[in-house]
Amino acid sequence: MVITNEKLIQIKRKPITDMFFQNISKDITGILKKIPSSALGCIEEIRLKTNKPLMIYDGSTGWFVTEKGKLTQEDTTGYIVTQEAINKTIELISNSSVYAIQEELKNGFVTIEGGHRVGVTGKVVVSNGNIISIKDIAGMNIRISKQIIGAADSVMKYIVAGTHKVANTLIISPPQCGKTTMLRDIARQLSYGDANTERTGIKVGIVDERSEIAACFKGVAQNDVGPRTDVLDACPKALGMIMMIRSMSPEVLITDEIGTNQDISALKQVLNAGVKVIASIHGYSREDAIRRPIFKSMLHERFFEKIIVLGKSKGTGTVEQVWDEN
Amino acid sequence: MVIKLLGAVLVIGSATVIGFSMATKYAKRPETLRALQAALQMLESEIAFSMSTLPQAFDRISHSFGHSIGKLFEYTSHLIKQRTGITAKEAWMKAIYEYNNILHLEKQDKDILMAFGNALGRLDKESQIKNIHLACSKLSLEEKKAEDLKYKYVRMYKGLGVLGGDLIVLLLM
Numbered sequence: 469m470v471i472t473n474e475k476l477i478q479i480k481r482k483p484i485t486d487m488f489f490q491n492i493s494k495d496i497t498g499i500l501k502k503i504p505s506s507a508l509g510c511i512e513e514i515r516l517k518t519n520k521p522l523m524i525y526d527g528s529t530g531w532f533v534t535e536k537g538k539l540t541q542e543d544t545t546g547y548i549v550t551q552e553a554i555n556k557t558i559e560l561i562s563n564s565s566v567y568a569i570q571e572e573l574k575n576g577f578v579t580i581e582g583g584h585r586v587g588v589t590g591k592v593v594v595s596n597g598n599i600i601s602i603k604d605i606a607g608m609n610i611r612i613s614k615q616i617i618g619a620a621d622s623v624m625k626y627i628v629a630g631t632h633k634v635a636n637t638l639i640i641s642p643p644q645c646g647k648t649t650m651l652r653d654i655a656r657q658l659s660y661g662d663a664n665t666e667r668t669g670i671k672v673g674i675v676d677e678r679s680e681i682a683a684c685f686k687g688v689a690q691n692d693v694g695p696r697t698d699v700l701d702a703c704p705k706a707l708g709m710i711m712m713i714r715s716m717s718p719e720v721l722i723t724d725e726i727g728t729n730q731d732i733s734a735l736k737q738v739l740n741a742g743v744k745v746i747a748s749i750h751g752y753s754r755e756d757a758i759r760r761p762i763f764k765s766m767l768h769e770r771f772f773e774k775i776i777v778l779g780k781s782k783g784t785g786t787v788e789q790v791w792d793e794n
Numbered sequence: 795m796v797i798k799l800l801g802a803v804l805v806i807g808s809a810t811v812i813g814f815s816m817a818t819k820y821a822k823r824p825e826t827l828r829a830l831q832a833a834l835q836m837l838e839s840e841i842a843f844s845m846s847t848l849p850q851a852f853d854r855i856s857h858s859f860g861h862s863i864g865k866l867f868e869y870t871s872h873l874i875k876q877r878t879g880i881t882a883k884e885a886w887m888k889a890i891y892e893y894n895n896i897l898h899l900e901k902q903d904k905d906i907l908m909a910f911g912n913a914l915g916r917l918d919k920e921s922q923i924k925n926i927h928l929a930c931s932k933l934s935l936e937e938k939k940a941e942d943l944k945y946k947y948v949r950m951y952k953g954l955g956v957l958g959g960d961l962i963v964l965l966l967m
Contacts, residue, residue, distance in 0.1 A: 494879040555916060556881055564874050564882035564915035565847040567922045601918055 484508055484612065491580050492610070493556035496522065499547055502537025514610040516554055521546020551606070558605055561586055572702075574599050583613035583683030583690030613683055615691045619646065619785060620653035624662075626774050626790050627654060627746070632668045634658065634720050636739065636771060639748040640757050641778035646785030647748045648680045648724055650778065652691055654746055655681065655722050659694020672697040673718030673743075675708035681724055706730035709738050720744045732766060739771055753777055754791055770794070798967075805966075806959035813955015817948045822898035824944055827937040829863045830907070831930050838926045841919060848882055848915045849874045862896045869893065874915075882915030900940075906932045 489497045492514075499522065500514070513525035521543050522533045531539040532546030540546065561580055562569045572578045577587040590605035620627075627637050637654075641647035661669030676682050676699055682689035684701035693699065698716045700708045705723050712721060721738055726747045738745055751757045754775055758767050766772070775791035833855050840851035849871040856868035866889050873885035880888075890897075890907055899907075910929035917925065 490877040490879065497879065556879075559881050559916045560877075560879065562915070563847045563849060563877075564885075565849075566916050567841055567919040568845055568847050570918050603918065 484511065485582070488582055488584065488612075491557065491561045491584075491586075493553040493560065496549065496553055496557070499533055499535060499537050503533065503539065504537075507539060512612055512614070514612075516549045516557065516608045516610075518551045518554055518606040519548060522549050554605060554608060557608060558588070570601050573602050575702075576602065579679050579683055579685055579690070581685045581690065583615075583685065585611045585613065585679070585683070587611065613690065616646070616649050616653060616785070617656070617692075618653065619649045620657055622787055623650070623776055623790065624654070624657055624667075626776070626792075628658070628667055631666055632670050632719075634670070634744040634746075635773035636744055637746045637774040637776060638757075638767075638772040639746070639776045639778060640751040640754065641748060642752055642780075643750065644784065645778045645780055647778055649785060650776075651722055651724055651746065651748055652681050652693060655697055656692055656694045658720055659696040669694070669696050670719040671717065673712040673716050673721045674699045675703055675705050675712055675721065675723040676701050677703060677705050677708065678724065681722065706734040709734040713738055713741050713743050718743060720746060722746045724748050725750065727762075729762065732762060735766075736771070745772075751777075752779075754789070767793075802963040802967075805963050806956065809959025809962065810952075810955045813951045813953070813958065816955070817951040819898055820940075820944045820947045820951070823900065823903075824937050824940040826862065826898050827903060827933050827940055829859060831933050831937070833859055833863055833867065834910075834926050834930050834933075838923055841922055841926075862893060862898070866890065866893050866897065883911050883913075886911035886914055900936075903933070903936055906936065 489500070492500070496516065500508070503511075503524075507526070510526040511524050512527045513523075515523040515525070515530075517523075523546070524531050524533060524539070532541065532543050534540055534545050535547045558566060561578060569578050573588060576589075577585050579585050587609040588602055588605045589607040590602045592602050593600040626635070628634055639647050639650060641650075655672050655674055658670055659672045661667050672694060674681050674693060674697060676684065679702050681691070682693050682697075682699040682701065683691050684699055687699075687701055689697070689699050698712070698718065700712055703711070705726070706728070709721060709723060712718060721743050723745075724747070726732065726735060726749050735745060735747065749757060749763065751760075754767075754777060757763045757775075767775075770793050773793050775789075775793060776787060777789040777791070779786050779788040781788060836855050836858065837851055840846045840854060844851070846854070852867040852871035852874075856864040856866075856871065858864075859867070869889040869892060870882070870885045873880055873888060874882055887908060890904060890911075894904075906929055910925060913921070913925045915922075
């Protein structure tokens with residue numbers, strides 16, 4: 469183990485702009501705009517549910533919003549969201565073309581311009597065991613995109629040796645501990661390089677199955693993932709990894725939440741091709757990962773040179789441990 | 795005498811113009827209805843095969859169709875693209891209202907267009923296409939009726955204009 473408990477410091481959230489409001493029904497935007505800008509800047513989620521009060525989440529607490537834009541814990545005073553408002557919002561999000569986002573809606577969310585993500589619930593239409601579409605949408609959760617520039621500052625020195633020698637790295641993290649945020653910032657930092665430490669920028673390929681790392685809108689990354697970064701958006705990991713090394717010749721391949729046997733075998737192919745890999749898995753510790761048969765052999769065979777364990781002991785995104793496997 | 799003659803020519807001339815313009819309304823309507831059906835069919839293929847967004851599809855339609863229909867689609871697309879929170883339905887209604895004068899349509903035709911607009915952009919692909927088919931079949935019915943009316947009234951109004959003018963001249967002589 470190399471370090472313990474280091475806490476990241478810089479957090480930057482994207483401001484909510486007019487461009488963002490263009491996606492939401494006018495009656496709701498009217499209310500949201502009345503919320504004081506100090507509070508508006510902290511919003512992480514905006515929740516709309518048919519015939520239920522309008523809600524926002526600031527990361528830890530949920531608030532109901534009154535018609536005058538006041539935040540309250542009293543659900544009876546909250547502004548009631550109509551079905552019409554939800555329909556209009558879906559229409560605006562899709563640029564008046566709900567039929568065109570049908571495919572994306574199957575996954576339960578769409579990414580909008582700015583990288584914000586809109587999750588939906590409603591009636592799911594199933595045929596032959598496959599989800600065909602979601603109709604009668606009655607609930608929406610608009611999650612404000614935030615990129616934490618510098619989230620990977622404390623770990624870059626373990627990932628890169630010298631000017632450009634990248635170590636195969638596995639990030640182990642429980643849910644909600646900043647694993648995707650970390651991957652995103654690693655991609656950004658590798659891609660830009662760093663003049664201070666004479667680290668050169670290198671070609672990075674991101675296989676972004678759940679559109680969370682780069683948050684692509686129409687194929688264009690909405691988060692800053694660096695000038696030398698290519699993104700395969702919404703692509704199944706196992707297929708995407710192979711596709712990426714064939715098509716874009718990245719020096720480092722980054723992907724989120726490895727979990728299936730196909731993922732592992734694709735990962736091995738990538739490593740055999742001489743491309744470095746930085747990936748993440750769900751887990752609480754190195755021992756925890758080793759206990760799972762699927763990762764056991766990977767870790768024993770030392771496919772990964774560095775293992776970073778994230779946790780929450782000093783807040784979201786705490787680097788709990790860094791292991792050097794060599 | 796010269797002045798009388800001149801007046802007579804003027805009266806007959808203007809009566810003829812009135813007659814012809816009344817006839818134009820009946821002559822143009824079936825044409826417009828046909829063009830609208832063609833435009834909607836184009837929209838169907840844009841939605842079914844190209845998966846273009848509504849503004850993209852409307853822009854393409856406006857390029858392929860002439861004067862009045864082109865304007866209707868172009869203006870709707872323009873309104874949606876401004877992204878002021880206006881929905882496709884509202885934009886479509888506004889465009890119909892705006893270009894009412896050059897569309898040569900009757901109330902029942904506009905009702906069909908508005909019913910079509912109600913579902914515009916807010917349905918899944920299959921329902922969107924069904925909605926287009928429904929509007930097309932309704933428009934086709936109106937087109938047949940309009941064709942009959944055209945046959946009946948165009949010659950009548952043209953003749954009525956000229957003859958009416960003659961009658962007034964005779965009475966005033």
